[in-house]
Amino acid sequence: MRWTLKPKPETHKIEHLVDVLQVNETVATLLLQRGIETYEDAKNFFRPSLEHIHDPFLMKDMNLAVARIDKAITNGENIMVYGDYDVDGTTSVALVSSYLKTIYLNVATYIPDRYEEGYGLSFLGIDFAEDNDISLIITLDCGIKAVDKVAYANEKNIDIIICDHHRPGNELPKAVAILDPKRDDCNYPYDELCGCGVGFKLIQALGSKRGQTITDLFPYLDLVATAIGADIVPLTGENRILAHFGMQVINSAPRAGFKAIIDQLKKKELTITDVVFVIAPRINAAGRISQGLHAVELLTENDLEVAKQYAASIETYNTERRALDQEITTAAFQQIEKLQEQERFTTVVYDENWHKGVIGIVASRLIETYYRPTLVFTKSGNKLAASARSVKGFDVYNALEQCQEHIIQFGGHKYAAGLTLKEENYQAFKDAFEEVVKNSIDKNLLTPEILIDKEIALKEITPKFYRILKQFSPFGPQNMSPTFMSTQLQDTGWAKCVGAEEDHLKIKAIQRKSKAISGIGFNLGEKLSKVQNKNLFDAVYSVDENEWNGTVTLQLRLKDIR
Structure with missing residues (x-):
């Protein structure tokens, strides 16, 4: 691992934030590294507000998309909501279709088969639309490069509205409207939305025409937060606001499909990391092993008992996915070892x-x-x-x-x-x-790099400090959980390897007679010798909580030791 300490921000900027926010130098440094330089910046960061969500009509073609959907509703046309089979695609389809069904009934959903049709808008999907007298397709999380497919749909008098967030190719499809903040000619203020985020902007625009505010759309944000986490988009700007409030929905009033999954977990409050590693793989498993439409059914079901049945099926897919993952990974390792000439x-x-x-x-x-x-x-x-x-x-x-x-x-x-x-x-x-x-x-x-926000002393790690760190969440790209380095540490003599394979490292560290703090390093078991016999060592880690027998203590989540 390469340890890279981020440059220290300018001293006068640190002193300014320390003064106006009444925080310590470490917190001020962490904020400046995230582009937060003023009291107002910090207020918006620590207290995200739905008021700072952008006007959806700033997105190129949004007025065209809304006009075409309104025309379809007025004329009684059949609409198909079409999305990719991954988490971003299935949450997008669940979001847009369930919203449309609150104002209009003739709405079908379609997820392409990963094996028969592959990624994105397909000829088979367009044929399905023709066979079912569907004259408008809304694509989500795909379509930006589907020049030939859109031309095929046009020949059949089927209009396409594309909602995507991938980079366009040299030629844009000839669709009725293309919503994609990565278009060169789109001046939308934030271009890092995920597919479900673009879908949310569409329903926000549709809702505004019906007198609805962002608050009315609050229940849909659990889907958006899940897609943001799963699709690994930056946790900055509008994404961070949407994820922040989406996590509130997941923890306080989740839709039946999420509740069916969450009820199997023994956790009081989920973080976006839990969403990425617990909820998202299960939603993904449907499209990986069977059909992505199963995930849409789970996410749009209102009856909790029915949702639990869907969740049980998806759990079976997820178990199968894990076994395949392990089997193929092992085979890939063997192939690579043979090829290492x-x-x-x-x-x-x-x-x-x-x-x-x-x-x-x-x-x-x-x-x-x-x-x-x-x-x-x-x-x-x-x-x-x-x-x-x-x-x-x-x-x-x-x-x-x-x-x-x-x-x-x-x-x-x-x-x-x-x-x-x-x-x-x-x-x-x-x-x-x-x-x-x-x-x-x-x-x-x-060589893998660990970016370190700041070197700190162990004595800085207090409950108050951790309460402030938690407010930096939700964490993700460009707003990762703060990573620290501490030097000249010693283990108190309790270091050992833990886990079924004894591949994890557990330590209890002190620094110059400081109060001891526990640490856990997953897959760092091989480093045990570096911390034994009172050896001095340096560590890179994040800070989190460990709950054991009802007692919660702070611990170091070790990333590397030298």
């Missing part, structure tokens, strides 16, 4: 029998071990399909763009993408991808 800058593996629904998870697992831009391929019909994941600081989407002569289709983000290609082009693509990454990546990026 030379130093490579990428990890690219392929097996025609791997389950398409879990290759993205497997790619993430491989990054954890090999820390290289990674692609996991499997057979999909008569083509190969892959999930791409990247290391911090390297844009895998741009790298794929430079290899597109070998690719049929690709799309995604800086750190996660998907693509398809012909099987005979696999080796040529693999070689081209390796060459592009080799020639463009900063070699330092191939």
